[in-house]
Amino acid sequence: MADRADELQQAVRRALAQGRPLALTGGGSKGFYGGEPVGEPLSVSGHTGVVNYEPRELVLTARAGTPLEEIESLLAGEGQMLAFEPPRFGAGATLGGTVACGLSGPRRPWSGAVRDFVLGVRMINGRGERLRFGGEVMKNVAGYDVSRLMCGALGTLGLLLEVSLKVLPRPEAEVTLVQERGEEEAIELMNRWSGEPLPLSAACHDGLHLHVRLSGSPTAVAAARRRLGGDPMEDGERFWESLREQRHPFFQGNKPLWRLSVPAATPPLALPGRQLVDWGGAQRWLVSDVPVEEIRHQAAAVGGSATSFRGGDRGHAFHPLPAPLKRLQRRIKRAFDPRGIFNPGRLYPES
Amino acid sequence: MKERARRKLIQALRAFLPEEAVIAGEEALRPFECDGLPAYRELPLVAVLPEDAGQVQQVVRFCHEHGIPVVARGAATGLSGGALPLADGVLLGLSRLDRILEIDPLARTARVQPGVRNLAVSEAAAPHGLYYAPDPSSQIACTIGGNVAENSGGVHCLKYGLTVNNVLELKVVTAEGELLTLGSAALDSPGYDLLALMNGSEGMLGIVVEALVRLLPRPERQQVVLAAFDEVEKAADAVGAIIAAGIVPAGLEMMDNLAIRAAEDFVRAGYPVEAAAILLCELDGTNEEVSEQVRRINDLLRGAGATEVRTARDEAERLRFWQGRKAAFPAVGRLAPDYYCMDGTVPRRALGEVLRGIAERSRFYELPVANVFHAGDGNLHPLILYDANKPGELARAEAFGAEILELSVKVGGTITGEHGVGREKIHQMCVQFGPAELEQFHALKAAFDPEGLLNPGKAIPQPRHCAEYRTLGDTRTPPGERAGNG
Ligand SMILES: Cc1cc2nc3c(=O)[nH]c(=O)nc-3n(C[C@H](O)[C@H](O)[C@H](O)COP(=O)(O)OP(=O)(O)OC[C@H]3O[C@@H](n4cnc5c(N)ncnc54)[C@H](O)[C@@H]3O)c2cc1C
Numbered sequence: 001m002a003d004r005a006d007e008l009q010q011a012v013r014r015a016l017a018q019g020r021p022l023a024l025t026g027g028g029s030k031g032f033y034g035g036e037p038v039g040e041p042l043s044v045s046g047h048t049g050v051v052n053y054e055p056r057e058l059v060l061t062a063r064a065g066t067p068l069e070e071i072e073s074l075l076a077g078e079g080q081m082l083a084f085e086p087p088r089f090g091a092g093a094t095l096g097g098t099v100a101c102g103l104s105g106p107r108r109p110w111s112g113a114v115r116d117f118v119l120g121v122r123m124i125n126g127r128g129e130r131l132r133f134g135g136e137v138m139k140n141v142a143g144y145d146v147s148r149l150m151c152g153a154l155g156t157l158g159l160l161l162e163v164s165l166k167v168l169p170r171p172e173a174e175v176t177l178v179q180e181r182g183e184e185e186a187i188e189l190m191n192r193w194s195g196e197p198l199p200l201s202a203a204c205h206d207g208l209h210l211h212v213r214l215s216g217s218p219t220a221v222a223a224a225r226r227r228l229g230g231d232p233m234e235d236g237e238r239f240w241e242s243l244r245e246q247r248h249p250f251f252q253g254n255k256p257l258w259r260l261s262v263p264a265a266t267p268p269l270a271l272p273g274r275q276l277v278d279w280g281g282a283q284r285w286l287v288s289d290v291p292v293e294e295i296r297h298q299a300a301a302v303g304g305s306a307t308s309f310r311g312g313d314r315g316h317a318f319h320p321l322p323a324p325l326k327r328l329q330r331r332i333k334r335a336f337d338p339r340g341i342f343n344p345g346r347l348y349p350e351s
Numbered sequence: 352m353k354e355r356a357r358r359k360l361i362q363a364l365r366a367f368l369p370e371e372a373v374i375a376g377e378e379a380l381r382p383f384e385c386d387g388l389p390a391y392r393e394l395p396l397v398a399v400l401p402e403d404a405g406q407v408q409q410v411v412r413f414c415h416e417h418g419i420p421v422v423a424r425g426a427a428t429g430l431s432g433g434a435l436p437l438a439d440g441v442l443l444g445l446s447r448l449d450r451i452l453e454i455d456p457l458a459r460t461a462r463v464q465p466g467v468r469n470l471a472v473s474e475a476a477a478p479h480g481l482y483y484a485p486d487p488s489s490q491i492a493c494t495i496g497g498n499v500a501e502n503s504g505g506v507h508c509l510k511y512g513l514t515v516n517n518v519l520e521l522k523v524v525t526a527e528g529e530l531l532t533l534g535s536a537a538l539d540s541p542g543y544d545l546l547a548l549m550n551g552s553e554g555m556l557g558i559v560v561e562a563l564v565r566l567l568p569r570p571e572r573q574q575v576v577l578a579a580f581d582e583v584e585k586a587a588d589a590v591g592a593i594i595a596a597g598i599v600p601a602g603l604e605m606m607d608n609l610a611i612r613a614a615e616d617f618v619r620a621g622y623p624v625e626a627a628a629i630l631l632c633e634l635d636g637t638n639e640e641v642s643e644q645v646r647r648i649n650d651l652l653r654g655a656g657a658t659e660v661r662t663a664r665d666e667a668e669r670l671r672f673w674q675g676r677k678a679a680f681p682a683v684g685r686l687a688p689d690y691y692c693m694d695g696t697v698p699r700r701a702l703g704e705v706l707r708g709i710a711e712r713s714r715f716y717e718l719p720v721a722n723v724f725h726a727g728d729g730n731l732h733p734l735i736l737y738d739a740n741k742p743g744e745l746a747r748a749e750a751f752g753a754e755i756l757e758l759s760v761k762v763g764g765t766i767t768g769e770h771g772v773g774r775e776k777i778h779q780m781c782v783q784f785g786p787a788e789l790e791q792f793h794a795l796k797a798a799f800d801p802e803g804l805l806n807p808g809k810a811i812p813q814p815r816h817c818a819e820y821r822t823l824g825d826t827r828t829p830p831g832e833r834a835g836n837g
């Protein structure tokens with residue numbers, strides 16, 4: 001528990017006065033993601049502590065440097081969870097970094113992403129001011145939804161000091177079912193099942209097998225299990241965790257790793273390399289050294305986008321934006337950070 | 352002078368819009384003078400009703416070139432004066448863009464124009480066993496464009512989220528007349544999350560001309576449990592008890608005695624009219640799961656002091672229970688010439704305290720209040736009854752409402768959960784936000800709309816206006832308790 005907001009604000013103001021860019025960091029677990037960090041490192045990891053947690057309110061507020069691990073074990077003690085199942089990618093992962101990277105785990109298609117659970121933030125903008133948006137209530141439409149805008153902005157719009165999240169009860173029962181299916185058939189099944197009232201909470205195809213997780217009341221899970229078939233997996237939870245943390249064998253090796261975000265029902269993509277289908281079809285992991293253009297072209301052709309996730313060209317990690325959108329994003333960046341001191345180039349070369 | 356300018360404007364608009372799509376003249380403009388908050392009225396310079404996105408773009412481009420403000424309007428069911436016209440502006444009605452373009456059952460999405468009514472989406476999806484989850488009580492009338500602009504909720508958003516959680520992609524015409532696509536049919540898109548930002552932006556950042564929304568499978572079974580209480584606070588505590596038990600019901604709504612009686616008189620829902628408050632708790636899932644949950648909820652409600660707990664006997668009774676809730680605003684509206692609906696959201700633990708505070712102020716202002724609201728979310732809708740024709744009553748209702756909102760902020764909540772700030776709550780924005788936040792909002796607005804032509808004067812007050820508001824009379828909230836930078 002340490003409140004370092006004043007020091008952080010001073011550091012931002014100093015950087016502002018001297019015109020020096022800052023590279024914001026949390027636990028450093030996601031330093032590989034997006035553009036190469038540039039500027040003087042400013043760590044938020046000392047700004048820690050759960051500020052408020054009332055299980056009955058389904059809300060948790062913590063300082064941005066609080067380790068994810070601490071938050072998740074606190075929640076588990078009350079039978080609750082972060083339903084977007086954030087990947088940690090390392091022991092030091094902090095809440096702030098999690099929100100800034102905007103990454104979500106296997107439950108995402110059914111429960112929502114980070115941005116669906118963020119209720120409010122306290123932050124420092126590029127003028128060195130401390131601001132508060134949103135709050136700790138479930139519904140809030142006073143002012144623009146700046147809190148959600150911070151999700152996935154990779155710290156380019158401001159330094160997050162504190163985040164309030166909606167949390168959910170843990171499901172009473174959970175089971176993972178495995179069955180052998182081809183990729184095309186698996187994608188079709190995942191989508192058909194998603195259209196039925198089944199307690200799905202994860203669905204992936206690893207090249208050979210379709211894995212489906214069911215979460216909910218014991219009776220609902222049992223009924224769905226009879227309906228879907230397949231064999232229960234003994235260490236199902238470990239499987240989803242290995243997928244979320246990219247420790248699954250699929251992610252091993254030295255070739256570049258791509259993340260393709262596509263409409264869920266998109267048939268298998270004909271790209272050379274290995275693929276793993278997650279999020280019920282909506283997220284395709286690709287290990288491949290095919291040229292960037294080819295991958296981006298195919299992703300765009302089906303209405304999706306491609307992120308160079310690891311081991312690729314960090315200068316162009318994210319899918320290029322159409323010109324009008326690019327202009328607008330630049331203006332938004334300037335609205336929050338007129339001097340461009342926060343994480344230059346982390347999201348796009350120009351922001 | 353103004354008349355000449357108006358005639359020129361009409362002529363110019365008719366160059367690219369059908370004749371009947373340009374509406375002028377006091378008589379013809381009268382229906383457009385207000386939204387669902389008739390305390391505020393204004394006639395626009397002209398109203399236009401374009402038929403497609405291309406025409407919307409032309410209107411906005413034209414207005415941009417000539418520096419004319421534009422106010423978007425869906426079905427005008429909004430309750431905060433968001434679609435209130437501006438005397439020197441064009442009112443842009445989206446009601447004719449009312450086509451459902453595609454329902455994709457496998458992808459579970461609906462592509463719709465902004466003027467499509469909320470309920471129409473679920474109706475069109477029904478043959479596929481799917482529905483659109485956000486269900487405002489105004490869903491037979493309100494539009495998807497308006498829902499996005501307000502980030503509307505409904506009785507089912509406790510479990511299934513608000514509009515922002517159920518929209519995948521928007522096509523938006525910017526203030527400069529550019530067409531942008533925000534989001535996509537995939538679950539996320541590169542760059543800043545402008546899709547999230549558009550939700551709840553009250554027509555100030557862009558005009559929505561198309562939306563791709565998520566559809567959910569209809570649950571196998573839905574059941575509603577009605578619990579009666581002899582004290583409002585017991586009902587409020589029961590809400591916390593349900594959530595604490597790890598149950599997130601599909602809906603959890605509360606009505607107090609005045610609302611119960613009004614609804615009962617209006618639609619014969621079968622409510623217990625003697626109760627101080629009722630809770631309506633909807634459970635959904637598989638058949639067995641729902642049976643099990645109904646049993647648990649029954650025990651919880653009785654444990655929390657319910658004097659009576661009833662489970663709807665059949666689908667017809669379930670729908671009747673909900674009809675009473677959904678018709679509650681118009682039902683209460685029959686009790687007095689006018690009503691004023693507030694929309695503060697508070698932490699659930701503060702529900703009892705705030706309801707008590709409202710009752711005290713109701714006696715002080717001598718204006719009755721009916722409460723009917725989204726209890727599970729802590730989103731209150733006190734309906735203040737008054738008569739605008741009696742001198743001073745509107746002002747009293749507004750002062751009363753302002754106090755309720757300030758109380759909501761004081762207990763850690765917000766002035767608006769789902770109805771938006773619009774024109775109505777612009778003063779209370781000064782209570783919730785400090786000058787730095789307001790400046791940030793304006794800077795963000797300027798990034799989208801540098802000339803400030805989209806719905807100007809709504810939602811975000813000027814900081815100098817707040818300085819005046821604070822010195823003028825806001826002595827009720829000590830500065831230390833202001834939820835800004837505190
Ligand atoms: C009886 C009653 C019950 C209600 N119940 C609920 C409820 O349960 N939950 C809830 O959330 N709300 C409720 N409301 C409020 C209202 O219905 C919602 O705010 C609704 O979303 C407004 O939709 P509309 O089409 O009527 O929009 P309008 O009132 O026409 O406009 C609302 C705002 O949206 C903007 N806008 C409209 N269309 C567009 C567009 N295409 N692009 C950009 N901006 C646009 C307008 O400028 C304005 O600022 C209720 C209202 C009534 C009268």
